[in-house]
Amino acid sequence: MQWAALFGATVSVVIMFLLTWWAALIAFGIVIFLLGYVLYKKPDVNWGSSMQASSYNMALNYSVGLSEVDEHIKNYRPQCLVLTGPPNFRPALVDFVGTFTKNLSLMLCGNVLIGPRKQKMPESRLTADGHTKWLVKRKIKAFYTDVVAEDLRSGVQMLIQAAGLGKMRPNILVLGYKRNWLTASPQSLEDYVGILQYGHAGSSAPGEWPRGWVRGLLPDTSQPPLTAFSSLLPATGSVLLCLTPPKISGTAEWEKPKHKPRTAAAVSARPCPANFWKTCPLLSGRIVSLLSKFRLGFHEVHILPDINQKPRPEHIKRFDDLIAPFRLNDGFKDEATVNEMRQGCPWKISDEEVDKNRAKSLRQVRLNEILLDYSRDAALIAITLPIGRKGRCPSSLYMAWLETLSQDLRPPVVLTRGNQENVLTFYCQ
Template identity: 35%
Template sequence: MGPDFRDEETFFSVFAIFFPAATGILAGANISGDLADPQSAIPKGTLLAIIITGVVYIAVAISNGSCIVRDATGDDNDTMLGSLENCTDAACTLGYDFSICKKERISGEITCFLNLMNCFCEVMSLVSGFGPLITAGIFSATLSSALASLVSAPKVFQALCRDNIYPGLHVFAKGYGKNNEPLRAYVLTFIIGLAFILIAELNIIAPIISNFFLASYALINFSVFHASLANSPGWRPSFKYYNKWVSLSGAVLCCVVMFVINWWAALFTNVIVLALYIYVSYKKPDVNWGSSTQALMYNQALSHCLHLTGVEDHIKNFREPNSSNISPCLYLSFRPQCLMMSGYPDSRPALVYLVHAFTKNVGLMICGHVRTGYRRPNHKEMMNEQVRYQRWLLKTQIKAFYTPVFAEDLRQGARFLLQTTGLGRLKPNTLVVGFKNNWRDGNMKEVETYINTLHDAFDLQYGLVVLRLKEGLDISHIQGQEKTPAMKDLLVSVNIKDFDSDSSKPSSKTTSCQSSPLIFKDTKSRPAHLSPADQRLLTAGQQFKKKQHKGTIDVWWLFDDGGLTLLIPYLLTNKKKWRDCKIRVFIGGKINRIDHDRRAMAALLSKFRIDFSDITVLGDINIKPKKHNKEVFQNMIEPYRLKEDDMEQEDADRLKAQEPWRITDNELELYRAKSNRQIRLNELLQEHSSTANLIVITMPLARKGTVSSALYMAWLDTLSKDLPPILLVRGNHQSVLTFYS
């Protein structure tokens, strides 16, 4: 009474042929756009269709099995005249011996057609009251199933093409008529269907179709499970008995059945699906589906942030180098979490690209922007700007966050950012700013605000990094010329060929491109009317975006600030664009101990496992600078001196209170040695590092409240003037280079 599979057929090979009959489950979902109430109609209609067709299929199988035997010749002379002892078939109970049918099947000469095994197309006609009615029903069912697929599949394909995910498919996104019918997709579907029909063998076609249907059902089930796992508030299934583990079981079962039916076809299908997924992941199309992947990423990010918050600081992150437990194993475990005062990110590209170079895949990078002015921007305007420049960062492949704030002045806004930016342990610990090149030409109140912002960073235990380029950093005045025709090419795109102008493509990319001002890549196509200074400024703005030529990163480690001055060059040389640059270390020392200091420093760097090409001990660092350079420094600070000897003491005190940035005579005399030191350091920098790709030097400190802003700016200016790109670095005296034993 059990199954009797023959000719190497198995349950799963028969299942593969039958399965396409049960693939109309998604017919309603595929045309959901045409339904008045899809939320109610799809589950009710689908479940009702499954119940009705399931009952019909089972009833047909039972009725056929009840009316027709497995083997029969159709000849009345097969009646058994002898004993029934050797007869084992079901027909034996009816007094018939059809054993000849089995013998014929073995020999290959089949004459038994009136049975379940060999009558492929006439079984229903045999048991029906009117045979032609069955033929008409088969034709109608085939036509309805084909039409359902021909209508639903092109609509799904059209939606896929609209997103412009895969190249060349956008031509099928075009719709026609009032209902936006995908005629081009209809034609493509017809051609594919015709190609399979021409195979003319149902037993060959059905397993192929079953394989792809099972793959699609596996993906749908897994998508449902994934959406449930992400726990998104927007995922609210209305089905009462829904369970995510049933969905996962269905996905696994579909995959298993695929391989059981035909392993090589299943493998081929999975390779195609995986290739399509990898392409989408790599291409990152400019679409927003609100997918469960995004929801799960959010869940995981939130969970990890909360987990980090509950983890105590590990001793290797904060133990001092002079710990009693010391070994040559290096842990550069400090991560530079940088808050960069960039303004609009595209207005200071050199600053953005350099900071990204040593924070990429290592630490946090936040582009802080303090907006000031009399008119407070509304919330919508601020949000639009945030989206716009975050998109710019994504387009330029810079892993950073853009955070704008509105404040009365730079210092207040910087305080907001310093105190509130970050989430848990993902909080900045280093402030990065550009050097104020025009400090002598502007309002000294702005200089006072700038210096006070640096002091605020130190007060809040931030490390500090100041970048200076002799050409400058800010190109916003050039971008302000965007309205002139000659400048339009400057701000349109990094690479215009990335954006196809075909009008049939979706407009999302065009919109995002236009809303994100990207600095152009090709320096040869710059507008001819730019001044030479602006030409040099634009070139300098792109220098850290390119691969650095063979050269050096000169580290002037003059004070122990925790090691940040040494950590940044180390992180840079680990990046592909800076790999050809070697680290040279310069330290101060005494003339009679140069060899000893060099060996000690080499041993220290070896314990830290930091590769270096040379160590230079400067024994002449404390000698007096040249007279000419001292005169240049005096001329620089002359306009900012208080000159209290030329006025009454009361007037001098009043002027100092009104203009606290002014330099008093006592202050100048008290810090004369430190001023001379900055002049001398610049002379040494000019001598030793004038050809370096980048200079990283320990930043001099000024005691808050005792050193005026003008004098401190003069120190920084004198130290860093007329040099290659230079980073002035000062850590918060927390060790970032540790080693154990």
């Protein structure tokens, strides 16, 4: 194509001179004069190239064409909206998500600018290019987007509703752990838990989003390299299969082959029968067979029969001490006073709420004990996010669950919750 264009241009010049040679000389003189003037002035203009000019049309056509493709398990991609704020403020979170979206799927770094619109809009325009250049310099294939809102919760809701284009819309919400929840303002605590609830069940969001909650992603360079990933997903079924996370490859500590996931686990979530140990080998074999049909790589399977045991007393006391500053202590107060206290302090925990959620609270304490026993030397721990029903679980109690679940764990912890969307294929001969 290039040589054909050159040949056509040469023929046109020859024909022009053959028809009217003096007019051709005048045209060439004007072109040379304009070229010399531009080279002398050197205007600050990006002329670009024809390939760059056509890249927009190509991207637009492919995006529109993608909207006509039906979604199925073969074209599923983990498209992530990561609440990073300014991306350079949370490089570990950016790197972690970038490891499984690199060259594969969409990644959006979202930032909420809190304040008056007239004041924050100029700041948004000035900083957007800088954040994008930081992502490019760090070799993270991601987009940066921001919104201006009055508070964090409404800003995140705007991002969830408006982020993406067509089928290239985020289906996973990723955010970091609020480490200062014990000392933060009650309103910020309510906003954080509200974001988690909205991200999973917001009707205005594109479906029910899976959520990712990440804690402690900064690698501990003083410790020797770790070798395995540990997964634990407690459920209500008689036996729960723990699927290993997808292969994590990319940069930093997750790039080394020794950090590939190798561990799967099976957890009994109901009281075990008397003949459990007799049926354990058979159960383990069935789980291995199911993992193979899902074509998931794994190293070993563990059966945990004691998941429903009562936690140790010292750990129960530690949890009670954790929620003590947030309790209403309304046991000896009249109903009108209690209702007034609840309306004024919705993040506070009443005695009734403590009793109703006691079993679930002890569950988190027991799971933390299991993680300390079985996953102390893992490189990454993945576990399901507990459900806190709106109106029945105050924000402070829910944060106490998360704190208890991940307490004293050396490896980074990722808490996830899905939306019952099929993302695996089943192999059957």
